[in-house]
Amino acid sequence: MIPQFVLDALTYEQREHQWNQALVDGESGVFVAQSGGDVAGFACGCRNRDPDYETAYPGELQSIYLLERYQQKGLGRALFDAARTWLKAQGLVPFMLWVVTDNPACAFYERLGGTRIVTRPTDVRGANVIESGYAWR
Numbered sequence: 001m002i003p004q005f006v007l008d009a010l011t012y013e014q015r016e017h018q019w020n021q022a023l024v025d026g027e028s029g030v031f032v033a034q035s036g037g038d039v040a041g042f043a044c045g046c047r048n049r050d051p052d053y054e055t056a057y058p059g060e061l062q063s064i065y066l067l068e069r070y071q072q073k074g075l076g077r078a079l080f081d082a083a084r085t086w087l088k089a090q091g092l093v094p095f096m097l098w099v100v101t102d103n104p105a106c107a108f109y110e111r112l113g114g115t116r117i118v119t120r121p122t123d124v125r126g127a128n129v130i131e132s133g134y135a136w137r
């Protein structure tokens with residue numbers, strides 16, 4: 001869904017810096033799913049970063065990812081619920097998220113009650129992709 005050159009440009013150091021910032025600035029709700037001793041996945045909620053949508057949807061689910069071997073076991077729903085509870089407690093509802101339109105995760109979001117409110121072309125670090133916005137009230 002994302003061209004390889006975009007993925008190749010990602011670095012561990014940038015991500016580590018980004019997550020350290022998110023964990024200390026107090027502006028994000030970061031949740032980790034654990035299984036045994038492993039980190040199986042994570043979700044992150046925050047204030048909506050898109051000025052075109054922040055008034056109608058003050059919150060955003062910025063990310064939700066599980067390692068493949070932990071998918072389809074209910075952990076995604078648990079992470080989503082934790083992030084949604086955090087967003088609600090911050091007064092950041094309604095909220096929305098962005099997903100590449102071809103991503104099978106769209107069916108997961110629809111299963112969890114999300115409504116597709118918009119589909120638009122966007123630029124992801126130099127790659128043209130089509131993304132969809134899903135919203136929860």
Ligand SMILES: CC(C)(COP(=O)(O)OP(=O)(O)OC[C@H]1O[C@@H](n2cnc3c(N)ncnc32)[C@H](O)[C@@H]1OP(=O)(O)O)[C@@H](O)C(=O)NCCC(=O)NCCS
Pocket residue numbers: 041064065066067070071072073074075076077078098099100103104105107108111112
């Ligand atoms: C999307 C993701 C977070 C979902 O988490 P998960 O743990 O696999 O999903 P769950 O097991 O909690 O599923 C919850 C419900 O959604 C359904 N569902 C999950 N993935 C689905 C899919 N791809 N297609 C259809 N339904 C799906 C489940 O069947 C389940 O339904 P049920 O309540 O009727 O049993 C996970 O698959 C993932 O990390 N994918 C790769 C990363 C990614 O694309 N993240 C989103 C970026 S925007």
